[in-house]
Amino acid sequence: MEQTLTFSIQDYLKNIYELTDSGEPATTTALAERLGIAPASVTGMVQKLSTAKPPLLKYRKHQGVMLTNEGQRAALEVIRHHRLLEAWLVKTLGYSWDEVHNEAEKLEHVISEDFEKRIAAAMGNPERDPHGEPIPSEDLVMPDDESVALVNLESKQEAVVCRVEAQDTDLLKHLEGLGLVIGAHVKTLEVSRYDQVMQLQVRGRKEAVVLGPAVTSRVYVEVVA
Amino acid sequence: MEQTLTFSIQDYLKNIYELTDSGEPATTTALAERLGIAPASVTGMVQKLSTAKPPLLKYRKHQGVMLTNEGQRAALEVIRHHRLLEAWLVKTLGYSWDEVHNEAEKLEHVISEDFEKRIAAAMGNPERDPHGEPIPSEDLVMPDDESVALVNLESKQEAVVCRVEAQDTDLLKHLEGLGLVIGAHVKTLEVSRYDQVMQLQVRGRKEAVVLGPAVTSRVYVEVVA
DNA sequence: AATATAATTTAGGTATTCCTAAATTATTCT
DNA sequence: AGAATAATTTAGGAATACCTAAATTATATT
Ligand SMILES: [Mn+2]
Ligand SMILES: [Mn+2]
Ligand SMILES: [Mn+2]
Ligand SMILES: [Mn+2]
Numbered sequence: 001m002e003q004t005l006t007f008s009i010q011d012y013l014k015n016i017y018e019l020t021d022s023g024e025p026a027t028t029t030a031l032a033e034r035l036g037i038a039p040a041s042v043t044g045m046v047q048k049l050s051t052a053k054p055p056l057l058k059y060r061k062h063q064g065v066m067l068t069n070e071g072q073r074a075a076l077e078v079i080r081h082h083r084l085l086e087a088w089l090v091k092t093l094g095y096s097w098d099e100v101h102n103e104a105e106k107l108e109h110v111i112s113e114d115f116e117k118r119i120a121a122a123m124g125n126p127e128r129d130p131h132g133e134p135i136p137s138e139d140l141v142m143p144d145d146e147s148v149a150l151v152n153l154e155s156k157q158e159a160v161v162c163r164v165e166a167q168d169t170d171l172l173k174h175l176e177g178l179g180l181v182i183g184a185h186v187k188t189l190e191v192s193r194y195d196q197v198m199q200l201q202v203r204g205r206k207e208a209v210v211l212g213p214a215v216t217s218r219v220y221v222e223v224v225a
Numbered sequence: 226m227e228q229t230l231t232f233s234i235q236d237y238l239k240n241i242y243e244l245t246d247s248g249e250p251a252t253t254t255a256l257a258e259r260l261g262i263a264p265a266s267v268t269g270m271v272q273k274l275s276t277a278k279p280p281l282l283k284y285r286k287h288q289g290v291m292l293t294n295e296g297q298r299a300a301l302e303v304i305r306h307h308r309l310l311e312a313w314l315v316k317t318l319g320y321s322w323d324e325v326h327n328e329a330e331k332l333e334h335v336i337s338e339d340f341e342k343r344i345a346a347a348m349g350n351p352e353r354d355p356h357g358e359p360i361p362s363e364d365l366v367m368p369d370d371e372s373v374a375l376v377n378l379e380s381k382q383e384a385v386v387c388r389v390e391a392q393d394t395d396l397l398k399h400l401e402g403l404g405l406v407i408g409a410h411v412k413t414l415e416v417s418r419y420d421q422v423m424q425l426q427v428r429g430r431k432e433a434v435v436l437g438p439a440v441t442s443r444v445y446v447e448v449v450a
Numbered sequence: 451a452a453t454a455t456a457a458t459t460t461a462g463g464t465a466t467t468c469c470t471a472a473a474t475t476a477t478t479c480t
Numbered sequence: 481a482g483a484a485t486a487a488t489t490t491a492g493g494a495a496t497a498c499c500t501a502a503a504t505t506a507t508a509t510t
Pocket of ligand 4 (some may be wrong): 308313354355356358
């Protein structure tokens with residue numbers, strides 16, 4: 001029999017997907033932190049999901065976990081729900097990009113495939129959510145994302161903001177205050193690798209801003225030729 | 226401490242509200258049937274909710290349950306969510322009235338008060354859902370409903386359909402096929418109390434239809450002067 | 451009023467998902 | 481390499497929400 005995908009399991013899979021994006025296995029501790037539960041609880045769930053039929057995770061003691069193909073499909077389904085919902089809430093109910101995450105976090109588990117289809121169609125099958133995150137297609141293929149973090153730019157480079165890795169309200173509001181929204185044109189002025197600080201000019205703003213790595217590692221851009 | 230309103234508890238309260246609408250307590254068996262669980266399980270939950278602080282139910286062994294004021298407030302909150310969601314799904318996503326119930330049944334438990342406010346405002350604070358059921362106001366007052374069931378009409382009366390008590394797809398599709406939708410004008414022809422059958426002319430239809438109590442007890446109308 | 455029937459409750463379990471504390475294993479440092 | 485530290489797992493337990501089977505209580509029938 002197939003493992004029932006409870007809300008809890010859906011959140012495990014989604015977070016494992018995001019943690020293993022780099023190719024590295026997700027550690028028990030990292031998962032526990034993201035999920036806000038005790039590491040011991042994660043071990044238990046991970047053991048269960050890796051011995052389910054079919055297994056949703058590949059797990060070796062003390063080595064962390066990766067998703068199986070089955071697990072990845074389930075994860076992408078949840079991520080598609082989440083990101084479509086965020087886009088939908090912004091587009092039709094006037095939510096701002098710092099408000100959508102918590103609402104989508106709950107709705108993602110309860111909407112039907114029919115609901116998913118309807119909102120996707122109503123928006124013309126968008127490929128990005130309000131934070132620029134790619135939305136997996138209906139057949140669960142994740143669109144490419146070639147963007148690089150601001151922190152990796154040289155000085156005197158021009159680029160366009162295309163994605164932010166942030167879900168907490170405070171950081172998102174801060175970014176908006178700086179003009180660092182999706183589509184903003186920016187130009188790096190001074191870049192100092194040693195103290196991890198960067199001066200950035202946002203097009204349409206008077207003053208350049210000084211940014212630390214808490215911001216520059218979370219804002220992704222495409223460099224302009 | 227306040228009792229956490231789990232999804233399960235929310236469904237108990239909502240169903241108890243609907244069962245006690247008449248003024249009679251809800252029986253264990255009736256509740257069990259509506260919720261699709263065993264009567265023994267209902268007894269357990271009912272005991273818990275009636276001894277919670279504050280109590281959500283008034284319960285005496287073998288006498289059934291009623292909602293306390295606290296319990297009623299919680300029930301109306303869930304019902305408001307459900308009915309607003311149904312209205313919104315129909316209005317913005319093209320759901321038909323026979324498709325909305327199951328989707329709303331899940332969404333009702335996860336939307337925030339903010340979400341509730343936004344969809345209510347977007348629709349101009351509607352007072353009825355797609356089935357004509359009254360939607361509790363934001364301060365949780367249930368609008369009056371003076372309608373009577375078709376089954377209670379005399380012959381030669383004219384009336385307007387204003388509410389249907391139905392949530393299963395089949396019955397709703399059947400009603401739609403008959404033209405018995407919200408706002409339809411109807412006129413009773415022959416009414417036979419003995420075999421519970423009624424002949425009804427729906428305005429705009431060629432043929433009169435013959436209806437049994439499975440339909441006439443679920444379609445509510447306002448009689449036209 | 452006694453008995454049969456129906457409704458309800460109690461008793462004893464299961465599954466899920468989380469917890470803390472203690473034990474174990476892996477990694478890092480000297 | 482051995483010791484200290486950090487990460488992980490195991491053990492034992494709690495809360496929630498169900499279940500079935502058996503016992504009890506209420507209601508209806510004769
Ligand atoms: Mn979630
Ligand atoms: Mn997002
Ligand atoms: Mn429900
Ligand atoms: Mn309805």
